[in-house]
Amino acid sequence: MTILAIVFALPIVGFLFWWLFIETEGVYLGRRVVIALYDLYAARYDRVKQFDEQADLALISLPIMERVEPQTDPLILDVATGTGRLPLIMARNAAFAGHVIGLDASSRMLKVARKKVAAERFEAYVSLTRGDAQNLPHSDDSFDVVTCLEALEFLPDQRAALAEMIRVLKPGGLLLVSIRIDTRWMPNRTWSEARMRRELAAMQMRNVRVEIWQEDYSQVWAWKARESKPTGVARPDQVQQSPSQIAIP
Numbered sequence: 001m002t003i004l005a006i007v008f009a010l011p012i013v014g015f016l017f018w019w020l021f022i023e024t025e026g027v028y029l030g031r032r033v034v035i036a037l038y039d040l041y042a043a044r045y046d047r048v049k050q051f052d053e054q055a056d057l058a059l060i061s062l063p064i065m066e067r068v069e070p071q072t073d074p075l076i077l078d079v080a081t082g083t084g085r086l087p088l089i090m091a092r093n094a095a096f097a098g099h100v101i102g103l104d105a106s107s108r109m110l111k112v113a114r115k116k117v118a119a120e121r122f123e124a125y126v127s128l129t130r131g132d133a134q135n136l137p138h139s140d141d142s143f144d145v146v147t148c149l150e151a152l153e154f155l156p157d158q159r160a161a162l163a164e165m166i167r168v169l170k171p172g173g174l175l176l177v178s179i180r181i182d183t184r185w186m187p188n189r190t191w192s193e194a195r196m197r198r199e200l201a202a203m204q205m206r207n208v209r210v211e212i213w214q215e216d217y218s219q220v221w222a223w224k225a226r227e228s229k230p231t232g233v234a235r236p237d238q239v240q241q242s243p244s245q246i247a248i249p
């Protein structure tokens, strides 16, 4: 009887383990587990992802620069920057004269990013900071561009995270986020295109464009209503809230 129970239970436990810790990367177990798992995967992340640098340049870096034209020195916040994918492809673009602040909650992902930034001597273009996507340590209306790639579905409250990104985006600023397409294994974690459009419209975003990007993700581009002067290259501390304003969870 005991052996029979084990034979039946083992595949179920194995499946649950795979689903909770591997396939959905801890997302149903809470923020701390997600971050702990990214800390654990950090050294392998780039090897597993195998990002195509030329494709990233063509589909992320160049379109950002085209969409902020004539500005060449945008101040960008990359939320959930991971190992620095977006900051690095911006810094490698010869037309980019701005600055990217990459924020992530995983110190080990940031450690990998820091090494890559130092190896390419991109410190003038990139700063990296540890923080929570739902509680950004930046002042309102600060950034020319805010990005968040392949990460919204891992955040505890996507609407709150999106509202936070829009808070720090300056009026007229550009937002780039992604929607995960394959939702089979992540019920209730990913938004449809229609839902994303509705949520962004309710947050005063305009000209929402959804574009095919990778096998697993679409890109969503949108602009914050109204206009304001570009922020341009600013020292990261100029857009930082005073420590008393920042609540670290």
Ligand SMILES: C[S@@+](CC[C@H](N)C(=O)[O-])C[C@H]1O[C@@H](n2cnc3c(N)ncnc32)[C@H](O)[C@@H]1O
Residues within 6 Å of the ligand: 031, 034, 035, 038, 079, 080, 081, 082, 083, 085, 086, 103, 104, 105, 106, 109, 131, 132, 133, 134, 148, 149, 150, 151, 154, 155, 156
């Ligand atoms: C799939 S990775 C994407 C990284 C990067 N944007 C890219 O495209 O390679 C998701 C990232 O979200 C970060 N993350 C998860 N929850 C977070 C949170 N609450 N605040 C900030 N970063 C978070 C993880 O540490 C991880 O680096």
